[in-house]
Amino acid sequence: xxxxxxxxxxxxxxxxxxxxxxxxxxxxxxxxxxxxxxxxxxxxxxxxxxxxxxxxxxxxxxxxxxxxxxxxxxxxxxxxxxxxxxxxxxxxxxxxxxxxxxxxxxxxxxxxxxxxxx
Amino acid sequence: xxxxxxxxxxxxxxxxxxxxxxxxxxxxxxxxxxxxxxxxxxxxxxxxxxxxxxxxxxxxxxxxxxxxxxxxxxxxxxxxxxxxxxxxxxxxxxxxxxxxxxxxxxxxxxxxxx
Numbered sequence: 001x002x003x004x005x006x007x008x009x010x011x012x013x014x015x016x017x018x019x020x021x022x023x024x025x026x027x028x029x030x031x032x033x034x035x036x037x038x039x040x041x042x043x044x045x046x047x048x049x050x051x052x053x054x055x056x057x058x059x060x061x062x063x064x065x066x067x068x069x070x071x072x073x074x075x076x077x078x079x080x081x082x083x084x085x086x087x088x089x090x091x092x093x094x095x096x097x098x099x100x101x102x103x104x105x106x107x108x109x110x111x112x113x114x115x116x117x118x
Numbered sequence: 119x120x121x122x123x124x125x126x127x128x129x130x131x132x133x134x135x136x137x138x139x140x141x142x143x144x145x146x147x148x149x150x151x152x153x154x155x156x157x158x159x160x161x162x163x164x165x166x167x168x169x170x171x172x173x174x175x176x177x178x179x180x181x182x183x184x185x186x187x188x189x190x191x192x193x194x195x196x197x198x199x200x201x202x203x204x205x206x207x208x209x210x211x212x213x214x215x216x217x218x219x220x221x222x223x224x225x226x227x228x229x230x231x232x
Binding site: 106 | 122152160163207223224
C-alpha cells in the first residue's frame with residue numbers, strides 16, 4: 001500500500017469559492033503529479049513537479065495552481081471554483097529515476113478527491 | 119499521435135471464469151507498459167510493468183503479455199473473484215522527454231458477478 005494521502009476525499013462547494021486540495025506522501029519521492037479524471041475517461045496530467053520549488057503545467061490546461069514548498073507536500077488550489085471544475089483529482093508520486101532505470105518511475109496514486117462544484 | 123486504446127470498454131463475467139483485456143498503443147519511443155487496477159473511487163494501483171525486452175509478466179492471478187513488434191499487450195485474469203471488479207488501465211511510457219511521459223488508456227471496466 002502506497003503512503004500517499006489526499007484530503008478531502010469528497011468536496012461539494014459553491015461556484016466562486018477558493019479551494020485547496022491537499023496531497024502528501026511519506027515515501028520521500030521527488031516527483032509528484034496531479035491528474036484530472038472524468039468518469040469513464042483517461043487520466044489527464046494537469047501539473048507535475050520534479051522537487052522542491054519545481055512546478056510545471058501538464059498536458060491538459062487547468063485553471064488550478066500548485067506549489068511545492070516541501071518534498072512531501074503538493075497542494076492544488078482553485079482560486080474560483082466553477083461547475084466545469086467538477087471532476088476527480090488524483091495525486092501521484094514517483095522516484096526521480098534516470099535513464100536505464102525504467103522500474104523506478106512507477107507512480108503511486110492517492111485515493112483521489114471527488115470535487116463537485118454547484 | 120501517441121495513443122493507447124483498450125478493449126473491450128466494459129466486460130461482465132461470472133466468478134471463477136477467466137478473461138483477457140486488450141491494449142493497443144502507438145506510443146513512440148517506447149519505454150515500458152504498465153497495467154493498473156483502479157477500484158471505484160480509488161486511485162490506480164500498479165499490477166505489472168514490462169519493458170521492451172519482456173513479453174510476459176505475472177502477478178498472482180494476473181498475467182500480462184507484451185508484443186512490442188505489433189504494439190499490443192493483454193492482461194489475463196485467471197479464476198476471477200468478486201474483488202477483481204474494477205477498471206483496468208493500460209499505461210505506456212515514452213522516453214521522448216525528460217519527464218518520461220505516461221499515456222493512459224480509458225480503461226476496461228470489469229464486473230465479476232457471483
